[in-house]
Amino acid sequence: MAQSAPTHDPTPDAELDELVGAFDAFVKAAKRSRARAEPGGAALTSSQVDLLHPLLDCEPGGLGLRELARLVGIAAPTATRMVDGLECRGFVTRARDPEDGRAVRIALTAEGTEVLLERRAQMLARRRAMFDLLTPSERRAAAKVLARLATAFERS
Template sequence: MPATAADPQLDAFAAAFDDFVRAAKRARARVEPDALLTTSQYDLLCPLLDAGDGAPLGLRELARAAGVSAPTATRMIDGLAARALVTRERSADDRRAVRIALTEDGAAAVHQQRARQHARRRALFDQLSPGERRAAARVLARLATAYERVEH
């Protein structure tokens, strides 16, 4: 029935991949409900925390890093500013630009989210034997580079 010959190894790989994706999705759904930030908001604000100490960044910069369009970032920042998690000010040197910075509450929220993510990673890690840990790190890194080489 299939157009291509069956490949048991590929089938095993695909099945494992599916199981992994589904398990990760369920795990995320279990944790997300009471988080202060959605995943998208976390991705958008992360560069501000990494820039450190209230250092502001431009909207375009945040949008590009998070992989969203500028209007999407504007909308998201609207909501986050309304919750007083970020400030948005017109830049003095270039009056077209805005300078977006984390408030204390905003930095705390991003920190909290990061800590949760670390805790989840650690809980997963803790389930593995030492050999499995090494294998997992190697495989995930390898898959990441493989993805980048697939029909760019």
């Protein structure tokens, strides 16, 4: 295999294999790390964090359910169910839209905002702890590589 094309791409297969292997190891390590950090005691699951996130940066009135579902990328009935639970626990409010009797406005409560921000801060702290293990030059290289891989993902 790899009949040594000598011009400008010396070892494509071996390099690809190495990269694929490194990628796999990385994904597995990331999964384990996440599992370690979310042992079940967390107030919010990551799906719930995803659902609440758009509510942080929206108008004070909140968002319609369909709009929220669309932003998060889930089906409307799924959002209904999740909002049910989060409303019960006092993290969001669900109010009839005064201008459109069909619609509903979903908004974060103070407690919901607090819990969400706390959770976000925890995640950030974990990432920082990890990135602090890198040297400055490794950090620069990592930022560059990750950005490059993100665009490659989008195009592939």
